[in-house]
Amino acid sequence: MKLGDIKDLLHASVLTNCCDLDMDVDSAFCSDMMSNVLAYANDKSILITGLYNAQVLRTADMMGMACVVFIGRRDPDPEIIELANELEICVMLTRSSMFTTCGLLFYNGLNGGVPSELQR
Amino acid sequence: MSCNDSLHFQYVVSKDDFTHAGSASSDVKNKLKKMNVDASAVRKVSIAMYEGEINMIIHAYGGTIDVDIYEDRIVMCLKDTGPGIANIEEAMQEGFSTAPADVINLGFGAGMGLPNMRANSDEFNIESEVGVGTTVTMTIYFT
Structure with a gap:
């Protein structure tokens, strides 16, 4: 699925300068615990989270993730967007709930990309 | 660079500086990418070092990270200044x-x-003394 499709499905706004909407991603990982992202996520995933801090971007960077989707009713602080631009990570913001966001993406073909040990 | 030579870098990690946590790991990641190190090895290094850097900030009183990059591997030595781990097996x-x-x-x-640090390392060693600090040494080979 292209990042542009994700943006449209979620009615999301793009907050960074560096978003390649033609980029393909094959899975998504959703968590507010960066510990779990670091342990289990795939590098071709996008990260969906309701946690707003700089370490979300650092975590995505270490994992090689190209896009972070923030869930929430408020905008992230400018420092977070500045860091995302520096790290060349696309940041989107959707007002949809976490449940709706994941449901929409899953229904439209994005998989969980979860390692097999978590699926047992 | 001959077999035994390394590029050495040292990073100081400050206690409670959560905002800048990960900047050392980002720097090492960028250096390895510029050196055209295999992408999967870069990812393992990034995750292992970042986890360690975060640990030094949230559990310890800060410390130093010494990084040696050889032709075939990277060695990261993370040394914090306490409080140490009482039971390493449990941790x-x-x-x-x-x-x-x-x-x-x-x-x-x-x-x-x-x-996760151990899982991403090819060689992993941890030593700790309560009241003194913890030293973690991780080696990752470039395949």
């Missing part, structure tokens, strides 16, 4: 955590850090 178990609620609210402290 290495997935899910074991002593992190306070404020750390968990920041997205860390799930008890995955040390096990």
